[in-house]
Amino acid sequence: MFKKISLIGLLLASALLTGCASVPKASPERDAQAKTFAVAAGKSNIYVYRNESMGGAVKMDVALDGQPVGQTAAQTYFMLEVAPGKHTITSKAENEVMQEVIAQAGKNYFIWQEVKMGVMYARNQLHLVDEAAGKVGVAECSRVEAIK
Numbered sequence: 001m002f003k004k005i006s007l008i009g010l011l012l013a014s015a016l017l018t019g020c021a022s023v024p025k026a027s028p029e030r031d032a033q034a035k036t037f038a039v040a041a042g043k044s045n046i047y048v049y050r051n052e053s054m055g056g057a058v059k060m061d062v063a064l065d066g067q068p069v070g071q072t073a074a075q076t077y078f079m080l081e082v083a084p085g086k087h088t089i090t091s092k093a094e095n096e097v098m099q100e101v102i103a104q105a106g107k108n109y110f111i112w113q114e115v116k117m118g119v120m121y122a123r124n125q126l127h128l129v130d131e132a133a134g135k136v137g138v139a140e141c142s143r144v145e146a147i148k
Contacts (some may be wrong), residue, residue: 008050020022023059023073026143034143037108037135038045042086044103048091048115048126049077051140058122060113061092069146077141091126099126110134 025035039045048062049072049100052055063069064080065087072078072091084105091113101109108131115122128139 002116020070023071023076025076026145030103030145031143035139038129039098039108040081042084044082044105046082046087046089046101046103046110046111047077047108047138048080048089048113049134049141050074050139051075051077051116051137052115053124054115058115059094060115060124061090062113063090063092064088066090070144072144074107074115075141076144077138078144080146089126091095091124093124094121095123095124097124099128101128102116108134110137113136117142 022106037045038084046064050060053074059071059073061068062078063072064082069078069080082103087101087103088098089101090096095118099111103109110131110133112127112129112130112134114125114127116125
């Protein structure tokens with residue numbers, strides 16, 4: 001009996017970790033445009049991507065400079081166009097983490113939102129990654145529309 005309950009509990013936990021959460025996805029055209037990695041004159045792009053399937057049933061809040069931009073789910077990303085200068089990305093799950101970016105005009109920046117096991121909920125960590133790794137990660141994901 002105990003083995004059956006343990007197995008059922010394990011299966012339920014696995015479903016929660018790998019299920020799918022729903023977030024407002026961009027149109028295929030906007031997704032494709034963002035994946036050209038073109039930067040508007042005098043601006044910078046910050047990509048925040050979550051290319052893992054772990055924690056797929058969990059949405060994670062993302063903010064730029066203290067203002068909410070929306071939530072990520074598994075296999076999703078944001079492209080945030082910003083003015084050059086210092087910017088702070090905040091990500092909230094069971095924990096809250098921040099990553100600063102000193103953006104230069106004409107450049108792309110890539111932040112990987114890593115999902116980790118938590119006590120009651122998924123945890124997260126933000127990592128500033130190089131352009132090659134960032135482009136690969138974004139290519140594996142679908143664009144999420146940021147809150148206007």
